Amino acid sequence: MNDRVNEINTTLDSLTGIELIKPFEQGKFDAEGKISVYVEELEEALTFDVSISPQYPFKSHDSETIKFSNENLLEYKHIMGNGSICIHTAHSPVLSTKLGYDIDSVKAWIKKYYVNQDTDEHYEHLIVPQKTFKESHFAYFFIEVDYEFNKNQFGFVEYSKIGSGILNRDKIDSNIIQRFKGIDNKELVGINWNFQLKSLPIHVGLFIFLKDAPSNNQRWVFAQWKDFEQVLPQSFLKFLYIVEKDHQKYKGKSLPLLVGYNISMTEIHWQVIMLEIGDFPIYGQKENQQWLTMIDGNKTINWAMTKNCSYKYFFGRGVLNEKLTNGKILIIGIGAIGSIVAKTLVRSGCKKVDFIDYDHKEPENVCRAEYSFFSGISNKTNDLINEMCLISPFFEPRHGGYEFSEAFDFYLKSHLKDKTIKKELEKRLNEYDVIFDCSADNDLLFILSQLKINPKHFSLSISNHAKQLVCGAEQNRY
Structure with missing residues (x-):
């Protein structure tokens, strides 16, 4: 293992524009170190914490086994929640050669996304953390509908469960959205699935169309309910209060809330928040002789998985x-x-x-x-x-x-x-x-x-x- 770490340090030391700030040492699993990377367009070099897995230079589950991380770069494109940048490089079974390819990819990322602050032609979806809710994952599938939602429009959705499975080591329930309804429970638009899917048992959830993405920087989805304080209208918060009050007999049950927003002039994407009846992130507060429904900003948002299964995405290439x-x-x-x-x-x-x-x-x-x-x-x-x-x-x-x-x-x-x-x-x-x-x-x-x-x-x-x-x-x- 020492020979491997020595090869990593020697290779990095020989590369142009790279300085070893903290030489690599073998940890319990990964080799870890810190480097600075300089390209001509930079006033000063950027630093990265680097971890290299035992599988390197090979990929693991089709993912790179080297990570370059800097949490100060989260506002830029193509960077993960832990601050690691997304790179894709050429294959090589030789560690030193592969390491050279990866450093070149880091430099390319710096030029494209840090220096030039480029945006790709295709839409880059918000990064949504995948965590279990009540010891299970939840996934919701939707397709594009022939209906124009208005900003802050809200109401009910009907959905059906299509299956249960295992994701990694956790349970996961997959569901399809069947139709959108107004607050009067009248249908706004139905989803054009095949006849078998349409015949599945129906469950009820909620929706609100925000128009703008629930994100502060167009990269990370809101993490705390306080992020919604300037976004959700009072009429919707009162709607949540009424729904929870009317469903007290289902206390402890899960209720999905679809949050919609435009990702282009014509396309809507939906994210889903998992609510628990009896523990909605709201409370009442009296102001000027009037009761208002307020957001409990200290609560964490429980996001579920969503997939746009519209025909063009479902079949793709x-x-x-x-x-x-x-x-x-x-x-x-x-x-x-x-x-x-x-x-x-x-x-x-x-x-x-x-x-x-x-x-x-x-x-x-x-x-x-x-x-x-x-x-x-x-x-x-x-x-x-x-x-x-x-x-x-x-x-x-x-x-x-x-x-x-x-x-x-x-x-x-x-x-x-x-x-x-x-x-x-x-x-x-x-x-x-x-x-x-x-x-x-x-x-x-x-x-x-x-x-x-x-x-x-x-x-x-x-x-x-x-x-x-x-x-x-x-x-x-x-």
Whole structure:
């Protein structure tokens, strides 16, 4: 270990613009020291406390294992709550080489964010401390809504719990926001999740839209309730008092408060504060013969996690071409191939996907298709619809289910010579933009070749024992 510390000190001593203020020593876990860093644009060097983990020069959990910290720099961009600056550097398995790369990155940070005080084109979210509340973490997911909130507008929100899990070693509950309501409990706007999410049990919380970020420096979210004293209107504080009074029978229960603010001219972000009924950060005070509701400034704010799950963020760079994602898709046959095609499309941003399959899903299907054992025996169509809803909150089948599949197969194969029914079948199929035939059904392939259908039409199947994959994209597939 002494050789490692000596190499760190020797390397830093040899670098231009670096001075060892406190040579590195091996602590219980990390090697720790203090350096000053000078670049030409500075009047005087900046100092940093440096800690180097045992994993260095390798990353740990995709994070750098060296930290350069200075709590006096918290007002600048790309710096964490503990004062450590955010750097991203090149890889090297050689300690001395990697240390040189990291020092170059520190100098680049100083020039960009300390000297030039640059701001990046993308929005840099407020830093929100992640702590447990009542021995659990809480997360709330929202999407953009077609509604214009007014400054200091407040009311109720409805939300649903979607699951519980473990985050590190702590419990975490994840929730989705379902709708916003006014103080009169009338709906302002609903959230356009898929039908399964909309059917979940409802719980009630609160919201206020501030318009401006709850931060003193656009970097750190408010830490104490006293930070809100000049921000929250008296009307909202009275609203909190009434809500707590009306919910005394739920004393000790958690209540989320959504705090909204603009992060651009058109986009709103929501943070969530966890309140405890019976312990709201407010009290009454009489002034000029009038009772006012005041903020208890000594209380610490309990922030929860939030995620904007709007379509553009949910799929990000994983989205397919708009002709598919905005198109109406039909998949005929959802076995080994069809179910995988379906899952791939839905995971890649497709929203309107219908399934046709008369078969049932049984336990032996699980090993070769996109079904789960947990749901037991069921109709393949209904089971896969449920699976897709669990993947994407934006998936919404237009048609589907066993009845649709039965009717399709029956009429297609028994009434092909009936011109009226044939036209109706053609009309129904021409509602789609793309059709994937994954049925491996030669009869169906023949019948489809007799119909006048405009959508792009692909046939996909596997041979016996899954030794070959056959893909057909020509008009004369049969």
